[in-house]
Amino acid sequence: MLRDDVKPLSASPQLAKDSNAVDNLLKISFLRNYALPLIMRDPSLYDLDAFYNHPLLSFLTATSPKYDGYEAAFEQYDIETRQVYSGDIDSVYEWYSCWRLVTSVKMLTILGLDLFMDSVVERYRMPKAHSQLLRAICDQQNRASWSEADYLSFFPSLWFISDGELGYSGNSSTQLAIFNPPYRLRDSTPKMYQHYALKRVDPDLDSELVLLTSSDFQVTLETFYHGVTVDADGSLMIVMAYSEFGNLEQNIARSRPTRWKEILEMMEDTTGHLCVLHSHQWIHNNLHPKNILLMQEAESPMIIDFAYARCIQGDEQVHSTHGRHPYIAPEVLTQGHSTASDVFALGIILWQLVSRVTFPDNALLDKNVHRIEAVPGMLDELWAIITSCLSNNPAQRPTPEHILEQLTQLHRLHGDEFINDETMAYVDSRAKDCDDYIMSHRISRESAFSTNLTDDGIIHTASVTRTSNERLDCYLSLVEC
Structure with missing residues (x-):
């Protein structure tokens, strides 16, 4: 039974003041020493072209390490995390969860909400109703403290490969998609990051977005809702965990x-x-x-x-x-x-x-x-x-x-x-x-x-x-x- 005092199925990185200090330092280290150098090789892969000349990013990446690619970066990251935790850690899972932090809506909008919104709206030609919902999510995430919530990410649409329909209702459909971000490792990907379910948002029924951004429900929802993306027609889509075990009706x-x-x-x-x-x-x-x-x-x-x-x-x-x-x-x-x-x-x-x-x-x-x-x-x-x-x-x-x-x-x-x-x-x-x-x-x-x-x-x-x-x-x- 899941209650407010029950921990979620899997913990995600947090920068809370009261969390483990070593863990916090590793998250900050990951951002500067791994994520930013890799992102700045080709920001368009992350829909971050608009931030290419951002002063903060330029400053942080000036002395960052250089890597031949993502696999090489992970090899170094694996060595670092195993040294810190004496090998008692799943560095593959930590690699993916750290990227959740880096690509979080909160992190992106810290760089400049208006710049981020203008870039995304123009790139995807988002209808006004959908762009307003995205801005509302960004505003809500910026008001929350790091310790209150898991990180809702903004996923570029090119990271998803359609893999069929999961379900439908009178207002929307839910699609199964293979998750293929630039940082995906060739030989090992945690099951929870292999597929996602993408649900088209109905602007007239935005309760789901209001609820999933509410800190009151994070213990219930943080293992299920991972973020948002934009469909080819500019429609906002909710990115949800995919369960190979299906729903209760199928089980019955x-x-x-x-x-x-x-x-x-x-x-x-x-x-x-x-x-x-x-x-x-x-x-x-x-x-x-x-x-x-x-x-x-x-x-x-x-x-x-x-x-x-x-x-x-x-x-x-x-x-x-x-x-x-x-x-x-x-x-x-x-x-x-x-x-x-x-x-x-x-x-x-x-x-x-x-x-x-x-x-x-x-x-x-x-x-x-x-x-x-x-x-x-x-x-x-x-x-x-x-x-x-x-x-x-x-x-x-x-x-x-x-x-x-x-x-x-x-x-x-x-x-x-x-x-x-x-x-x-x-x-x-x-x-x-x-x-x-x-x-x-x-x-x-x-x-x-x-x-x-x-x-x-x-x-x-x-x-x-x-x-x-x-x-x-x-x-x-x-x-x-």
Whole structure:
């Protein structure tokens, strides 16, 4: 479970006054003795042409070492870091993480925000809305102290090689890209720096950018959001960590846990992330398994995609009807989104973790095939938690903190127990029904975003995130509890 006091998966370089003094000196040494000499060989590779004659850079590089190339520079860096740490250090990882510091938005804008912005806007012909967002990120990073956040980097677009589509919604798509910066080492690159996921920014939905630049969320987000880049058409893109282990929806569809421990741990971690979000007065507004990424195989789920997230006060609600069916709470049409509507979505996810049923984004939903009901043989206490989350009355739904407390107790009492044969048979039967249904009901991507009013007056919408669900009162209800 990830909380504010839990360390991120990997530490990144920081210049905090209270951090290790030797480590700080190495970061400063890296900037002057390695990064600047290499960058100034060809600043255009870093989109830093405008700074070529910058007085500070000229001064710093005047007496810097000269290298035949990046591999030669790394060999010297490897020797230096191993001497300082007596060999007990991953110098390859440190090499890449130090470059994160050097190419950080904060570091670049220290040299001159206006000069940096003018150069980037002209180079990429950025639309005004996207350039304004980039400036906002730069301003936010400059206001933060070095100790408050991981470093959001600005990555030149030529550092990415497209490697296919990862996903889409009604507003944007996410692309997989090979990461190929000038400083990439030929023989060894940490897995986290081999690929990135690039998500196009919608200027009308800039909550994700606001959230990822907030120091309140760095413990949750710093291992996932790495920075920004610009697409060929000038659109700003968020650079995110890529997980080869996929998202929770994929995990639900492909795995079959045999002990309750496996399910309860996933439930606890997911609920813990929602606790962090709500503790900072933010609601997610689009919570579903595709927006929960697995950072390790079958574990470490992390809630992502904050495009629709909003900061609220107390019982405040966000009056919008976007979302992905059936994760939209019944009161959203009249009352809007709230922390309680996040809890409703969480309840659907908890049920899926037991039933292993997923809702297709390439077929219309069917009330029988995709029904949400009690799973035979499941823990009675767990079903009670799920039904409380799915209450039609939002005031009667528990808080994520209360859910987490109950899940932790169940884990302690039943974690080592095997899932019984009755439950396993139900899971297999539901999976077969869903697979058979898809074979004859698959539709196109374009159709998935259209409404389909049937003779019974119900809109059997496909399970995709929609920016507008104006007839939410006509949507098919799947919950049978």
